[in-house]
Amino acid sequence: MDRIPILKLGKALLVTIQVDMHDQLATALEEDLTNMIVSTGARGVLIDISALDIVDSFIGRMLDNIAAVSRILDADTVVVGMRPAVAITLVELGLSLGGVKTALDVDRGMALISQRTSFGHTDADDDGDEEDAGD
Amino acid sequence: MDRIPILKLGKALLVTIQVDMHDQLATALEEDLTNMIVSTGARGVLIDISALDIVDSFIGRMLDNIAAVSRILDADTVVVGMRPAVAITLVELGLSLGGVKTALDVDRGMALISQRTSFGHTDADDDGDEEDAGD
Numbered sequence: 001m002d003r004i005p006i007l008k009l010g011k012a013l014l015v016t017i018q019v020d021m022h023d024q025l026a027t028a029l030e031e032d033l034t035n036m037i038v039s040t041g042a043r044g045v046l047i048d049i050s051a052l053d054i055v056d057s058f059i060g061r062m063l064d065n066i067a068a069v070s071r072i073l074d075a076d077t078v079v080v081g082m083r084p085a086v087a088i089t090l091v092e093l094g095l096s097l098g099g100v101k102t103a104l105d106v107d108r109g110m111a112l113i114s115q116r117t118s119f120g121h122t123d124a125d126d127d128g129d130e131e132d133a134g135d
Numbered sequence: 136m137d138r139i140p141i142l143k144l145g146k147a148l149l150v151t152i153q154v155d156m157h158d159q160l161a162t163a164l165e166e167d168l169t170n171m172i173v174s175t176g177a178r179g180v181l182i183d184i185s186a187l188d189i190v191d192s193f194i195g196r197m198l199d200n201i202a203a204v205s206r207i208l209d210a211d212t213v214v215v216g217m218r219p220a221v222a223i224t225l226v227e228l229g230l231s232l233g234g235v236k237t238a239l240d241v242d243r244g245m246a247l248i249s250q251r252t253s254f255g256h257t258d259a260d261d262d263g264d265e266e267d268a269g270d
Contacts, residue, residue, distance in 0.1 A: 005185045005216070007149075007151065007216070007240075008241060009144070014241075016151045048142055050140045050142075051138065051139075081142075106142045106149075110144075
């Protein structure tokens with residue numbers, strides 16, 4: 001497989017990381033996500049890492065990259081499903097994932113994204129309600 | 136990897152098939168899904184196969200199995216993201232996925248599931264509205 005599927009979920013995009021990431025796959029994912037954010041007008045990116053036993057500096061950098069690009073395109077990045085052991089390892093490695101928001105599961109991640117945008121079943125696009133509420 | 140992650144999404148469960156399925160993985164997925172339906176009270180199962188180039192009889196049978204077990208546990212199974220070539224191959228192979236509902240993408244699949252249950256942001260459980268609307 002050379003592409004990780006990106007699912008559109010309302011105004012968010014959902015990616016589930018299930019396989020070992022390598023350079024090419026990570027680059028392809030970053031490109032695909034960037035294109036999808038623009039083409040769908042997504043306001044958030046959810047990245048599920050519940051299948052990952054370990055998050056090394058490579059994955060950490062990829063997550064940071066995705067978050068940085070998404071932010072420029074006005075989309076929040078939320079990492080969901082992190083295992084306890086992964087969280088401990090990240091801290092021990094000194095990787096704090098500073099640019100990335102986290103949530104325990106997809107539902108909470110969606111709630112996080114919907115906090116700043118009018119996400120949901122109403123299709124109200126950009127109606128100027130950008131409150132910057134405690135970002 | 137020996138488990139495919141299952142994401143809870145409101146009252147639905149979402150599975151993204153990204154890797155080659157083999158016997159053990161398929162069995163584990165069926166078991167995990169069954170347990171998750173019961174433990175979360177999910178009313179629907181969304182299976183995304185947009186990453187699959189080909190769906191053979193093994194995958195077809197797995198999807199049928201999941202649908203059959205889910206139905207007994209009162210959950211709909213919706214396969215989403217099927218590629219055009221996969222659809223053509225399925226018909227040519229005589230695999231019509233009779234027991235499985237399909238939708239073009241996750242959003243439409245969620246809509247399909249929400250048609251028969253009070254899915255959404257209200258947490259109204261079983262309030263007796265089982266209309267059997269043209270199932």
